[in-house]
Amino acid sequence: MIKVEDTISRVIICFLIVLFLFYGFMFIDNEPVLAFAERIGTNPSDVDAAHIQLFANLGWVYIVFAVGFTACLLAPIEQSTVFFRMMLVGSFVTSIRQIVLFMGEDGGANPVPMVASILVFILMNVLYDRAGMRIGRTF
Amino acid sequence: MFKTDDNVIKACMFISGLIFFVYGCIMMFNYDYMIDRYPTFEDNITTEFFLNWFGAVNFVAYVGILYMGLKGLERAFFAYALPVVLLQLIWVVMSLQLSGGENYTGLYAWIILFVLLAIARFRAGYPLAIEKAGSPFGVTDKTTQIMGYIAIAAVLFNVVSYFIYPGGFIEQSPLLESNPQSEHSVLGITMINIAILIALVYQFRAGLSGVLVSMSAVAGTMFFCAMLVGSVTFPDGGNPLLAFFIVLNFIVFLTIFFRNQSNF
Numbered sequence: 315m316i317k318v319e320d321t322i323s324r325v326i327i328c329f330l331i332v333l334f335l336f337y338g339f340m341f342i343d344n345e346p347v348l349a350f351a352e353r354i355g356t357n358p359s360d361v362d363a364a365h366i367q368l369f370a371n372l373g374w375v376y377i378v379f380a381v382g383f384t385a386c387l388l389a390p391i392e393q394s395t396v397f398f399r400m401m402l403v404g405s406f407v408t409s410i411r412q413i414v415l416f417m418g419e420d421g422g423a424n425p426v427p428m429v430a431s432i433l434v435f436i437l438m439n440v441l442y443d444r445a446g447m448r449i450g451r452t453f
Numbered sequence: 454m455f456k457t458d459d460n461v462i463k464a465c466m467f468i469s470g471l472i473f474f475v476y477g478c479i480m481m482f483n484y485d486y487m488i489d490r491y492p493t494f495e496d497n498i499t500t501e502f503f504l505n506w507f508g509a510v511n512f513v514a515y516v517g518i519l520y521m522g523l524k525g526l527e528r529a530f531f532a533y534a535l536p537v538v539l540l541q542l543i544w545v546v547m548s549l550q551l552s553g554g555e556n557y558t559g560l561y562a563w564i565i566l567f568v569l570l571a572i573a574r575f576r577a578g579y580p581l582a583i584e585k586a587g588s589p590f591g592v593t594d595k596t597t598q599i600m601g602y603i604a605i606a607a608v609l610f611n612v613v614s615y616f617i618y619p620g621g622f623i624e625q626s627p628l629l630e631s632n633p634q635s636e637h638s639v640l641g642i643t644m645i646n647i648a649i650l651i652a653l654v655y656q657f658r659a660g661l662s663g664v665l666v667s668m669s670a671v672a673g674t675m676f677f678c679a680m681l682v683g684s685v686t687f688p689d690g691g692n693p694l695l696a697f698f699i700v701l702n703f704i705v706f707l708t709i710f711f712r713n714q715s716n717f
Contacts, residue, residue: 339678
């Protein structure tokens with residue numbers, strides 16, 4: 315059933331599925347969003363219906379990413395090249411952005427989102443490398 | 454689709470999947486819609502918690518139908534789906550008796566669902582007798598067998614503990630309010646556990662089934678992620694025993710899945 319043969323790649327993909335599902339489930343519901351906003355230093359009373367809607371949209375994107383990783387697990391690894399490449403660039407941009415936000419004024423209340431995005435970037439790198447997808451190796 | 458030429462089976466499974474999917478999505482992601490349609494439902498965390506739970510169960514059943522759409526019908530799915538729908542049907546009838554019959558949509562949907570699944574099951578021509586596998590769970594892998602026994606023991610514990618002390622689940626969950634709806638919802642969860650127990654015992658006798666193992670892995674992951682979200686949202690509102698069983702299920706079902714997925 316699982317077509318990815320490398321065990322470490324499997325473990326990384328499974329971890330990323332859980333991570334994206336966790337953030338996805340957290341962002342699509344009202345109470346977890348308010349709790350998340352509070353933890354990253356935002357006053358929950360500042361979070362209105364529009365913010366919750368935007369969080370929910372982001373949550374669904376995360377769930378779709380989890381579905382994408384599940385599809386990668388069930389397909390031969392070379393078929394996932396474009397998805398991995400997109401996630402690698404996306405996680406790089408996100409982690410840089412999170413680092414800059416964390417370093418900025420009033421941005422340092424909670425480092426967990428920054429750590430999570432850096433972790434995803436590192437894991438995507440490992441995954442990309444182990445799958446032999448780096449340019450120069452495949453074409 | 455479903456690796457069959459019988460269009461009746463295809464239609465029955467498609468509509469069943471659609472019903473599971475619609476109920477799963479509404480209960481998990483748009484529970485306000487359900488709350489608006491049932492006057493006795495209170496708009497609070499307790500109602501949301503149980504609607505999410507039932508929604509996840511429906512969604513997992515949809516995943517099973519999706520799996521079979523790609524890989525072909527499996528008899529084992531019906532060993533779980535028919536009991537779970539029948540038990541939920543009984544539970545819905547009991548709910549209507551308690552509430553005085555406020556909304557019959559769920560009852561009709563579940564009757565249609567049961568009939569559709571029964572038609573698909575019997576048109577597929579599976580015999581009623583369950584052939585015994587050569588070894589427990591049809592595998593020689595000791596770890597899988599032990600995990601299977603743990604899963605049966607855990608579900609059995611949950612079922613028995615409900616009948617010994619029905620109010621225990623609500624009492625141990627600080628976040629949940631005790632009221633007639635929530636107490637009745639715990640009965641609904643127990644009925645789902647009975648169906649899961651039937652499916653596990655079926656697999657113990659007839660061998661592991663790809664669709665049920667995959668459904669278990671999806672359910673285990675979904676509940677584990679939901680538990681993580683709940684634990685960070687309500688740090689003081691958790692039920693330690695429930696968290697223990699969710700983590701245990703996650704470990705057990707994923708171990709079974711990863712050790713046997715190459716056979717499916």
